[in-house]
Amino acid sequence: MSKIRLGMIGGGLSSFIGIVHRIAAYIGEEYTLVGGAFDTDYDNAIKFANKLELDPSRTYPDIDTFIEKESALPSDQRIEAVVVVTPNFLHYPMAKQLIQAGFHVICEKPVTNTAAEAIELEELVNKHKVVFALTHTYTGYPMVRQMKSMIAEGIIGDIQKVDAQYYQGWINPVIHDPEKRKSVWRLDPAKAGQSCCMGDIGVHAFNMIEYTTGLKTLKVLSDLNTLYADNPLDIDGTAMLRFEDEVRGIVRASQIATAEENSLRISVYGTKGALKWEQEDPNYLYHLEDGEPVKVLKPGHVYASEFAKQSTKMAPGHPEGIFDSMANLYIGAAKAIRGEEYIDGAFPTIRDGVRGMKFIEAVLESDKNGNTWAEIDD
Incomplete structure (x- = not known):
């Protein structure tokens, strides 16, 4: 079974939490990072893409370009799920754009700035029938x-x-x-x-x-x-x-x-x-x-x-940590994205x-x- 094509908004060179998400996604061997809009400075975004040996043509200057270009690709090539790892105030508008464009979303918390915004996202998730995973990491x-x-x-x-x-x-x-x-x-x-x-x-x-x-x-x-x-x-x-x-x-x-x-x-x-x-x-x-x-x-x-x-x-006696915990959320979300059966609580929604x-x-x-x-x- 092919890996889920993953994109990332934010999470570039200077991001600690971006590294956690990428390692977590790789641990379960369910995803492959394809591209994203990694930095508000496009030159830094390209440097980051080169460091990770990603295709520079799948590295975009902003989320609008990301959605436009990825949505234009054939369904078997375009990015399927997107990680949002930006400062808090950007979670809501970016998640909203991605959901409306039909992408599955894995988002850092807090999910939004207000409860009203969160309720709106919930309605959009149900309307567009996408998977939305919120990374309350400790539940993993x-x-x-x-x-x-x-x-x-x-x-x-x-x-x-x-x-x-x-x-x-x-x-x-x-x-x-x-x-x-x-x-x-x-x-x-x-x-x-x-x-x-x-x-x-x-x-x-x-x-x-x-x-x-x-x-x-x-x-x-x-x-x-x-x-x-x-x-x-x-x-x-x-x-x-x-x-x-x-x-x-x-x-x-x-x-x-x-x-x-x-x-x-x-x-x-x-x-x-x-x-x-x-x-x-x-x-x-x-x-x-x-x-x-x-x-x-x-x-x-x-x-x-x-x-x-x-x-x-x-095996017993080998400690597991934060990367493994986050990875469990990614594995649960992968099952949902693929339409597979998963245990309730496999990832926060x-x-x-x-x-x-x-x-x-x-x-x-x-x-x-x-x-x-x-x-x-x-």
Whole structure:
């Protein structure tokens, strides 16, 4: 079976996340990168294409030219799926153009700047019958998928409490200097959107809760901090969550948690036990039960769920990481693009993008209204 012809918007010479996407796409051996619009500087885009030994004629100066030229090619030659790895404010307009042109889309998060935009994209995805994969990368880890399977099987009983944390400290060196913080695009509403901390990392914690538990958040009550009056976007915050059946949860997110690197953690407590997972040590899932020693589950073993087994590419004892996690999303999207059967949850969809944007807006509304409950509709 031929590989899916892949294009990329952004992700050129200076892009860290572009490298992650390309490696992830190659790991599963389902895609081949053909071309794209890699940089706003066309000379740099050509240099990048030459470095990757891509056909320069399939390297375009902008997305409009990309769509025009690729759409004119025979169906067995044109690019089929496109990765959008640009700054946040470009996700919506570029994804919209690509969907309307009939391309499958793999998009970085946040999916859009507003929930209304995300809903519009969802409607377009359904109308044009394309696959839309949103790269909430952490859902691709085998032990996260093991966690999802165990919760669905009722192994920890009925859920009573969920606690998700995402702490980083990267913004500390610039946030205390008025001039330096003006140079950070994630603090610029025109480029980052409505939120910095919650929009960038808090939404990951929120997505992990809904992904692993299957719960739908009904309400949030948040308290956000910009630290300085002239800083327009949040860099720290806490959101209390309410789900069905009186279940409670919390999302704690910060970019000023000094010396923290990428501390994403989730704990789910049920009537019969609990499960804990940490992104910085992703190959261990902890299963807790009253009166029993802690069980430590690892990838690649016979006890793993079918979903976890499908998401594991190495033998036991060989750690898997962020590239492998992202690769699992690409493999899932490839099955959908080809019309093959895949397990629900194989990749985040536009629906996850809509839910994420609604969470962000509810958090901002709750904080703005004096820390009151704000509802999230479905």
